[in-house]
Amino acid sequence: MAEHDDPRLNQAVIPPSVLAGIVEIGQREGLPIVSWFSGTGLDPAQIVTSGTVRVSFRQAAAVLRRAVRAMPGRPLGMQVGGRDLLISFGMLGVAMRSCATAGDALALALELHQASGTLLDVEAETFGQEVALRLHERGPDPELVAFLCEEALCSTLVFIRSMFGADWAPTCVELTYPAPPYAERYRRFFRCPVRFGADANRVVFAAALLRQTFPTHYEPTRAVAVDACRRLLDLDDARPDITVAVEALLNRNLRHPLTMTEAAHHLHVTERTLRRQLTAAGERYSAIRDRVRERRATFLLRESALSIDAIAHEIGFSDAREFRRAYIRWTGHPPSATRKA
Structure with a gap:
């Protein structure tokens, strides 16, 4: 079965503990581990340090194959x-x-x-x-x-x-x-x-x-840990790995918004391939970019004392008026309404 034949294999729901282990081995060996992640949309640094990253089977398998090829004949598992x-x-x-x-x-x-x-x-x-x-x-x-x-x-x-x-x-x-x-x-x-x-x-x-x-x-600990595991595996929140990868990339570059061409370059795929993968996932690049910017803007409006101008710059707008127009388009109301609420 090819990985792309089963949509479940493209859902970013897997904690990257196995990938973190192989990355740590590669780092100790001084190997070019970044090349293992080419085309996956994953960042090896985040795999090791972030507790929130989730990967798909397709992404994990691609990285592991390259790692196994780079260190043949060894009991890596x-x-x-x-x-x-x-x-x-x-x-x-x-x-x-x-x-x-x-x-x-x-x-x-x-x-x-x-x-x-x-x-x-x-x-x-x-x-x-x-x-x-x-x-x-x-x-x-x-x-x-x-x-x-x-x-x-x-x-x-x-x-x-x-x-x-x-x-x-x-x-x-x-x-x-x-x-x-x-x-x-x-x-x-x-x-x-x-x-x-x-x-x-x-x-x-x-x-x-x-x-x-x-x-x-100890039953109280068991109950809490089981609940955490079940929430971790909540497949109702599962999303295609390409969506997760693009969102993560845009979040890391909010102040300097990336074009689709630039995003494809960062993800080590062609723009055509990126567009095809997003279409298959029912997504558009511009919609993901708007979603990421709106989410960050709303957080800053609610949780920070930054001015509207400063928030506009934080999410990549050079002009506060442009940000206000975009925010109204995203939410139906101006940034000031969110701040007052």
Whole structure:
């Protein structure tokens, strides 16, 4: 399945924790990570530092493919997935640690796993006295399957070992892809048989684990964290990634408004491509630009003591009269009415 065939893969709803991990590795290696983001509309600096950025599957996959090509033959997914629990899982990790039992945490992970930023889907399978977590790709991608499975499986084991001790090991791990050059690292990390060329990507463990209680159980924290995860995944607010990318770009350049040609240059695409992508998303560049300017102007009118002239300059107007006319067109009333309200 091509990424553009499924509109859900173009929705900017994924927390960029996995991308932040690969960016940090690239920065340590001194690699030209900016080139990994070409054409995606994403800013690598914001990926690492912003807590509000969301990305689409299409954007994340494009960056990760370039990163994997830049660092071939390395256990990159293991490095990203092996980070601190709260870095990998974020608020979902807080919610899971606050559950009463491992079974409750698993049920929560199955419901809200996308809140951790994973690019795979997860389901549970039962085999007699054993349970398996099965990982599904959102679209076949031979270049990324090893990285994505490594990240998901390693972060899962980091979580379980944080609760039950560093010696915990699953029954086995099964993977659909051929053994990578560093396959021995899998066996050292998982501490169980690892089978490559299997029919599915899964980790198997004793069902008795699900009955184990968590010493960190605290219901008030669990409730707050679960609510935060659900709000994070509110798909009613999901927007196409190109819309999010253009809005972010225009927000960063409010004082010096960009033409569509300049925006396309910043996003490393042609103007024709940008126009086509916006049309497919049901957007126009001028409408996004007006929306961004109106939102910032309204905030400044309500929350700051800046003069109307100063606010006009803040959002890229050289003349306050021009700003007033635009604001009336956007909202139906002059800036002074918003300020008085």
